[in-house]
Amino acid sequence: MANVTVPRTKRGVERRATLLKAAEKVIGEKGFSAASIADITREAGTALGTFYIYFPTKEDVFRQLVLEMGHVTRTTVTKAIAGVSDRLQAEKAGLRAFLSFVGDRPSLYRIVEEARFVDPDAYRAYFTGFADAYADRLRAAAADGEITEGDPEVRAWALMGIAKTLGDRFVLWEEKPDLDLVVDSAFDLIRDGMGPRE
Amino acid sequence: MANVTVPRTKRGVERRATLLKAAEKVIGEKGFSAASIADITREAGTALGTFYIYFPTKEDVFRQLVLEMGHVTRTTVTKAIAGVSDRLQAEKAGLRAFLSFVGDRPSLYRIVEEARFVDPDAYRAYFTGFADAYADRLRAAAADGEITEGDPEVRAWALMGIAKTLGDRFVLWEEKPDLDLVVDSAFDLIRDGMGPRE
DNA sequence: TGCAATTATGAATACTGATTCATGTTTCAA
């Protein structure tokens, strides 16, 4: 629970950041168990013991990475949505921003998913926080008549599920994903559904 | 790749099944790394070494479990859909069946998700196989005018994403999930989308 | 500048747990 401690020297702050980047890379690539502290410090160019000056345990860096992902994702999506006044179009912009982000930092993305097994509490906190904010947005949009009524909670999770899965399949698994196609198709589904119009 | 070998005696067949059940329980509860072979054999009531008579490695039982999940899920969803002639309603029935299944065998469900890290190939094979069949159904339904046109590939993955996430949030995290609410809300979204009708 | 607090180092410690193996026991086809 601790580790809100910031290093006291400039060098310390840099080292910590270096180690965190290294951890992101190594853990993202090899997975939590397979990634050893030695791998991380080698990648960071420090001695083995240095790691423990900044992080009490291996689980702890991992938690830090999950938290970082939380911040960055929020920031990214929020920024992408900010300019868009049409709330339905904001959905589209948010989805696109999320998928781009997955492409930019695949390691962080994988780490969050692995958190489910490595640090269930962090995983839950991450998605719950995200979903709650999402549900609020949907509720407000429905109140204003910009989208139809419908359970905001279920909708929020369903939409997050779409984003996650499309990220897996069309961003992580594809060399050169066609984001436009994916985003457009998904958005059409989100806006109109699949049911034939009478 | 091997291990298509079936035990030669009745006792052997039973033992193998016992070990597989035990592995499902233990790995599902503790996760792949934390679950030890000793845990599994203890749960199964056999000696440690017995495990290696039936499975070459720990990874191997894991793979078997992923395969089993593939069979069972397919069977379950296929059966649920079978009777329903309306293809849109079939979506709903399939979703409900999947969510019930997650509630019935949470361990298997978690194992498939963990496969992403433990055995990426098995994970990919599992979901790709599923998605391909799904996309075919959607394509056929669209051709018959039972649902609107739209990229079947993207739709298939998006719908799978909805099912997965709702399973996480409303089945695994809830003591007594209200499946009706979840399925109804999600289905409304899938059928009509959120866009206001002009 | 000088020194107390910080930070760096990597060899040594400690422990966990997958896999093997030599030695019995059980099964079942002939």
Add this chain to the structure above:
DNA sequence: TTGAAACATGAATCAGTATTCATAATTGCA
């Protein structure tokens, strides 16, 4: 019934690696 093939056992092996620690080197404030 019987003996060769299958199967069961669990102590011992073996490897990996998280974490500690005693010993320097740096830093930055008084």
